[in-house]
Amino acid sequence: MNKPDAPIIMTGIAGNLGRLVMSRLHRHHKIIGIDRRPLGTIPPGVQHEQVDMRRKKAQDIFRKSRAYGVVHLGIMHDPRMSDKEHYTWNVVGTENLLDYCAQYGVKKVVMLSSANNYGPMAGSSAYLDEDTPLLGSFAFPGIRDLVAVDRAVSSFFWKHPEIETVILRPVHIAGARLKNAPSNYLRLKAIPHLLGFDPLVQLVHELDVVDAIAHALKPGVRGIFNIVGPPAIPLSKLLHQLGKPLVPVPHIFAKPLWQTFYNLRLSSFPAPEWDFLRYELLVDGERAKRELGYEPRRSTRDIINLFRPAEAMEPEFTPSAALGALSALTKSVKKRMAQKPEPHAPPHGPVDKLDLEPSGDE
């Protein structure tokens, strides 16, 4: 078995999430990145190999490096790519990677899957745990290969009990530059949603996912973990706080319409994605908290701030803004001084204790 100070191999290092994980890990670990894409500026302690996991050259990297761990982020999900490309890249690539891990004494395998593999469905229980079957591909055939990858890594647990295998199943990851469906959706200029449906949604900030991956690399940790962010929020509340125009779509038209849009390349969202806006898919993150020591640190507001249009952002501190705020303050103080106190104050305090929504979108 290779030692904990041996390097860590990262697939998909050149992706947006990959770069974030790299910048978190490279201070403590030597990193070898495997990605077909170029990495750009390479920080010290990082070695980048532009190799395809399906090629023999990937095996050489494992043989030579004697790596301690593998962080497997190199999963492709591009609806425009062919099924064959998806299958060979994701499933064959992952199986090769697991073979090399077993062969060359890797101690730890961390794989980033997704809670979307459970699948949004009418009438499913809230807060699914990690033992829930992965039924996501029933209604969304485009993610069959992602479910297959999760299953392949799950069966690796009992094939190689000496290797600490970790599967992370985060909820929708929200990131400023991420190109996944939820981030693309929240970045739209006008946001379509289903008329008459308002499911609770769970999102997690990209940096929280990076935290979870760092936790998963700790020696002794193994298992499957749902990774959640701040508490669930009704989709409507989330969209209203974004401050963008909303386009309600009746649910009978949504899927056929979007299938046409998608075929005509007017939209990048395949029609089955609508199910995520219609049904609830909530997962329970207790196990990650208990066994992984992971807790989300970014709030709903942090996530919303990633996607708000520039003019709606909270004003930055500038001298003129400070002056403006000061004059507004003096005005309101003067106004209050001029007012007489109310003769009969309500005895039970304000009845509006129920106004729980954060006041206004400043």
Add this chain to the structure above:
Amino acid sequence: MNDTALVRRRGSGAFSSRDYIRRRFRDIPTRLNENGVDQFGFDPEFAAKAGPYMGWVYENYFRVEQHGVDNVPDGRCLLISNHSGQLPFDAGMITMAVFLERTKPRICRAMIEKFVTDLPFVSYFMERCGQLIGTPDNCRRVLEAEEAILVFPEGVRGINKLFHERYQLKNFGLGFMRLALETKTPILPVGVIGAEEQAPSLANLKKVAKLFGLPALPITPTLLLGPLGLLPLPTKYRIYFGEPMMFEGDPNDEDEAIEQKVQQVKGAVKQLLERGLRERKHIFW
């Protein structure tokens, strides 16, 4: 007793007053997250807006009369009731009784059918008002949070009863008893009088319903009125809350053993119904 805990009496119009509803909501210990909803999407602010309308129906349409609402204990609890009336107004009225008239207001979580999540508007309206999908996992989670659940063990067999079957309890499912044993939850029998006559169904066209993906298609004489016929008749509701029952035993016991305990609960509901029918003078007042 301070003003907020005081229960208003009927006839005062209080049950449809926004102020009263808001104050009742303020007294409910709900665990809200940073987004203003609880873990199942219950939103007191949303519900407080819908509350006055439900309160109006409670007070003026069905003119609900409750007996023993303070038998509903604090902490976890399963309310077991008869189910009827084609549309689940009985669930709404039991929930409103516990919310409006119990000394300390409580929210009952009614278990709704899976197909409801597929209906636009209804799905999220139910959720924001505190109802949830009746899966065993959901029930367990709610009971562990020390909340009250309203269960109709007759299920769709009950709500689609024909008129001549009124006040005859259909078979009770066993799931609620296993859940109660597992989570050590007291069971409170509830009898609803009045809902069984609100929509007199002469026939249930099951095959046609299946064709349209509906759970049932009741034929009522009121359908002659067109869309208005969907409204229930303004029968007078009488809701009887029994005494809490506590059961002990193995939740994974044989069906026969569980069935015995379920029969005790069914018997208690039946007694409440008999008492109610004895006491009432007329269906409509």
